[in-house]
Amino acid sequence: MTKNKEFVKFDNVDKSYDGKVLVVKGLNLDIEEGEFVTMLGPSGSGKTTCLMMLAGFETPTHGEIYLDGKVISNIPPHKRGIGMVFQNYALFPHMTVYENLAFPLRVRKIPKDEADKKIDKALSMVSLHGFEARMPMQLSGGQQQRVAVARSLVFDPQVVLMDEPLGALDKNLRESMQYEIKHIHESIGVTVVYVTHDQTEALTMSNRIAVFNDGKVQQLSSPDELYEKPVNSFVAEFIGENNKFSGQVLDISGDKCKVKLENGTEILANPVAVKAKGDKTKVSLRPERAIIDPSDKMDNNHKGKIEEIIYHGDHTRLRVDLLGNKDFILKVPNSTARLDLKKGNVLDIGWNSIDCRALDPK
Numbered sequence: 001m002t003k004n005k006e007f008v009k010f011d012n013v014d015k016s017y018d019g020k021v022l023v024v025k026g027l028n029l030d031i032e033e034g035e036f037v038t039m040l041g042p043s044g045s046g047k048t049t050c051l052m053m054l055a056g057f058e059t060p061t062h063g064e065i066y067l068d069g070k071v072i073s074n075i076p077p078h079k080r081g082i083g084m085v086f087q088n089y090a091l092f093p094h095m096t097v098y099e100n101l102a103f104p105l106r107v108r109k110i111p112k113d114e115a116d117k118k119i120d121k122a123l124s125m126v127s128l129h130g131f132e133a134r135m136p137m138q139l140s141g142g143q144q145q146r147v148a149v150a151r152s153l154v155f156d157p158q159v160v161l162m163d164e165p166l167g168a169l170d171k172n173l174r175e176s177m178q179y180e181i182k183h184i185h186e187s188i189g190v191t192v193v194y195v196t197h198d199q200t201e202a203l204t205m206s207n208r209i210a211v212f213n214d215g216k217v218q219q220l221s222s223p224d225e226l227y228e229k230p231v232n233s234f235v236a237e238f239i240g241e242n243n244k245f246s247g248q249v250l251d252i253s254g255d256k257c258k259v260k261l262e263n264g265t266e267i268l269a270n271p272v273a274v275k276a277k278g279d280k281t282k283v284s285l286r287p288e289r290a291i292i293d294p295s296d297k298m299d300n301n302h303k304g305k306i307e308e309i310i311y312h313g314d315h316t317r318l319r320v321d322l323l324g325n326k327d328f329i330l331k332v333p334n335s336t337a338r339l340d341l342k343k344g345n346v347l348d349i350g351w352n353s354i355d356c357r358a359l360d361p362k
Contacts, residue, residue, distance in 0.1 A: 007035075024049050029050075048163060082160070097147050102119060259281060291350060
């Protein structure tokens with residue numbers, strides 16, 4: 001089967017609830033058939049509104065949404081062939097697990113013999129065989145969420161939408177469910193559009209991530225590219241931990257630029273979003289990219305004083321006063337030989353300019 005490159009398509013979509021303020025602005029987004037795409041962003045960024053428009057619970061103010069090449073704006077939700085999983089599970093409390101899964105099949109007038117086979121297959125996907133006669137209140141939170149996932153898949157939808165589906169679960173259960181949903185997606189290849197504000201969840205599960213802020217997609221990339229190559233300051237700060245310095249570009253030459261920081265020190269950086277001498281910039285550096293006692297090959301070497309030491313099991317986290325930033329974070333793996341780390345110690349700290357990204361000054 002040939003995959004559809006534009007299976008789900010948002011074409012210049014705006015959304016306003018009051019006719020004045022746009023909560024989604026000029027959204028253009030293509031999702032391939034079989035992809036797992038996560039809409040990630042803070043509260044109020046527009047991600048859930050986009051999901052609700054795709055589901056049919058909201059209507060675009062401007063623009064069109066396509067599913068498999070067809071405009072779906074005038075198609076009611078129950079006729080879009082879309083499965084949905086909510087944070088609160090939304091199971092029918094008066095129905096058994098079997099009846100909850102049978103409901104979307106009955107609505108679609110699927111014969112009972114065929115429905116039984118589909119229910120059996122869906123329960124197998126989520127490892128809940130033998131639970132058919134249970135009521136939702138007899139299940140744990142994780143089991144209820146599995147039933148909700150099975151119900152979204154049971155009628156072989158074209159797309160499954162998931163709106164913060166793991167938000168109500170505790171940390172360990174949430175992590176195990178992340179892998180379960182990821183593995184279900186990999187095994188059946190259904191297109192999934194997932195909404196969360198949890199960056200770790202997005203990085204763990206997705207083929208691509210659309211980072212939303214202020215009604216716009218700031219960056220649409222694979223998880224590794226999003227983390228390693230953020231295109232602006234918002235993405236750099238929203239995804240993972242990030243050390244930042246403010247400064248001004250003194251010179252740009254090829255893949256390096258010289259930046260003068262607010263404390264007067266000059267560093268070398270990667271000119272990702274600066275164009276010319278004099279540009280103001282915010283420089284971004286991941287904590288794990290800076291190391292203690294760097295080799296001569298590193299083109300940034302500076303001294304920093306330890307302000308705080310926090311033990312994290314697999315690594316020790318250092319807060320260091322470095323180049324005018326009193327909250328510069330270093331992560332030192334505890335698998336290596338233990339360093340003599342004490343508050344007040346002065347360390348030699350280095351990093352490569354390619355990892356130090358000169359972004360917009362916002």
